[in-house]
Amino acid sequence: MAKLHEIIQWCDQTLKSHEFKDYAPNGLQIEGKPEIGRILCAVTASQDAIEAAIAQGADLLLVHHGYFWKGEPYPITGMRGKRIKSLIQHDISLVGYHLPLDSHPTLGNNAAIADILALENIEALDPAERNPIGNIGYLKTAMSAEDFKQYVSERLNFSAIHLPAEKTSIQKVAYCTGGAQDFIGKAAAQNCDAYISGEVSERTFYEAKELNVHYYACGHHATERYGIQRLAKAISEQFDIEYSYFELNNPI
Structure with a gap:
């Protein structure tokens, strides 16, 4: 006890x-x-x-x-x-x-996503944040957008929704679990190839295309169960x- x-x-x-x-x-x-x-x-x-x-x-x-x-x-x-x-x-x-658990560098939801997807060289999505609730990581080997969709779907046990951009390969990946789809603008500002979150909004389709960042919606629950x-x-x-x-x- x-x-x-x-x-x-x-x-x-x-x-x-x-x-x-x-x-x-x-x-x-x-x-x-x-x-x-x-x-x-x-x-x-x-x-x-x-x-x-x-x-x-x-x-x-x-x-x-x-x-x-x-x-x-x-x-x-x-x-x-x-x-x-x-x-x-x-x-x-x-x-x-809530947010403290998203952010924690070893126990948090984002830390778990990085481990599951084998992302390396982790950094803050927003360098101005004292305790970042979004991160950026790098794939060891670049993937096509379709291969990455299959990869995240298998690793996270969720059929990811992919909103496409023009970039032909993905290596620099931003991510923030849950309902953080609107951070895609931060991912674009950091010149990321892809951005992962849980949910998706109607506007996100256009943002992914116009900001040239592949967006993968991997489930609010699915990304935050770890x-x-x-x-x-x-x-x-x-x-x-x-x-x-x-x-x-x-x-x-």
């Missing part, structure tokens, strides 16, 4: 969560029992993930997408009310880390407690 407040303190320090201006609170969002013996991690704190935490006897649900996002209504009712009620009734803590597992594993090793991962294959 480990103390909840010690886990939160360690996570906050490790991820430097205080250094981020985020869209939702990072860290402890709903407080449950003070002693933690088992963690369930998931990308999103959905009702399915909560039911899995209850079924597995988890004391803490660790997620990338938690609650209390900016712009959400204040009343705890409806779908969100049911979720929060389920957590409180079973004394399960909800802990979420960081939370890395964080849960690190907590497990630090505090000698059990963890498991809940996968609900979201096609978006």
Whole structure:
């Protein structure tokens, strides 16, 4: 067993969560029992993930997408009310880390993408950021746009959507997981051959063509299922407690 407040303190320090201006609170969002013996991690704190935490006897649900996002209504009712009620009734803590988990150089979602795609010589997508939430890496050997589509689809287990550009080969690759399609302009400014994110917008088709950067939409969920597992594993090793991962294959 480990103390909840010690886990939160360690996570906050490790991820430097205080250094981020985020869209939702990072860290402890709903407080449950003070002693933690088992963690369930998931990308999103959905009702399915909560039911899995209850079924597995988890004391803490660790997620990338938690609650209390900016712009959400204040009343705890409806779908969100049911979720929060389920957590409180079973004394399960909800802990979420968003941008700090995207950014972390070894535990983060972007770090995982670089490892999975075997990208080398990693640098910041935006050099002005203190803690970059997007990165650039290089393929050891250049690929055609179609070969790269097949490569990322296989490695990330997601059928990538490719929005083409004129460049005939890809080696310098920018990437930022989740819903960061609008960073394609930063990729163009850094003269990248391709840019990877999770989601895609109608406007992205034209931006890829006109900015001459191949865009690959590889799934919001699919690109962000790695960081939370890395964080849960690190907590497990630090505090000698059990963890498991809940996968609900979201096609978006």
